[in-house]
Amino acid sequence: MKAARFYDRGDIRIEDIAPQSLDAGTVRIDVAWCGICGTDLHEYLDxxxxxxxxxxxxxxxxxSAPVTLGHEFSGVVAELGEGVTDLAVGDHVVVEPYIIGDDVHTGPESQDYHLSPNMNFIGLGGRGGGLAENVVVARRWVHRIDPAVPLDQAALIEPLSVAYHAVQRSGAVAGQTALIGGAGPIGLLTAAVLKAIGVRVIISELSELRRTKALDAGVADVALNPAEVNVAEEVRRLTDGQGADVAFECTSVQVVFDTLLDAxxxxxxVVVVSIWGKPASFDMHRLVMREIDVRGTIGYVNSHPATIALVESGKIDLAPFITGKIGLEGLIDEGFDTLINRNETAVKILVS
Known part of the structure; x- marks a missing residue:
């Protein structure tokens, strides 16, 4: 079968590989769509x-490398391993793509399995990936979705779960005001979750396309261009001088983080959602004197069922965030190149 294989920095190859074996307790999924994630771009570049x-x-x-890439994907159940009786061939599914030790408790009441030692992701740390024709996944990590949800939109449920967990970490509640720094895929999906729970959303974003996307999709009440306005001052003006209740850093850019602390x-x-490849700094005096909380967030933990419910209920429409669809052979030239060199022109590119 065809698969995108990561060998090293700048070296991803489309190859023919053997399908994974179907073991007891696993599910074979014919992949429909797989999103290109910022993490995939980081691997390619750094x-x-x-x-x-x-x-x-x-x-x-x-x-170890080479490994098959892709962790944001949807598909259709093709085969069931021995002992899997609660799914059926033909079911539409998405995957919570964790690689977690067998000794870690991952039951529905767990709130920390995503922080366990050596945690990694299917499609990054091994065990196949969504940038292949099919993948075999342990039943625990497979989530059924309503077939009324188109499979292309379903591929965004994984990054939407990242956003859902980030909103949980913030403690945001209906009636509050949130500021999001950066309207890339995670920023926009975080906005979508916030709007779904009744939070007023202000977005700060340089790209006109992404500001327009946020407004047209109905996930932002206000979209500010930080090149034209003082974002912190404008947020205070919009909140009767108080400032935002919560803020989400979705860029890994120092000036954006500084702006959120001020706003x-x-x-x-302030919730830091983005993955930083270098140390950040901030004004400790401001943090102390204004009793600001800065919180990290990573991945998701038992977040997929609630996230799927938001999509199935119609409270979140994922269609507006899909801005491109390509074949596997165009992964680098059409997908990675666009998102690395012209990222202001796209939000989420899906690979068939």
């Missing part, structure tokens, strides 16, 4: 990061 370098096997998956109210919360 990796290996999550991908285990060649000759250094991951302690759980036992694999939240006293006792406000």
């Amino acid at each position: 990796g290996p990061i999550f991908v285990p370098a060649a000759g250094h096997p991951h302690p759980i998956s036992g694999e 939240v109210r006293a006792t406000g919360v």
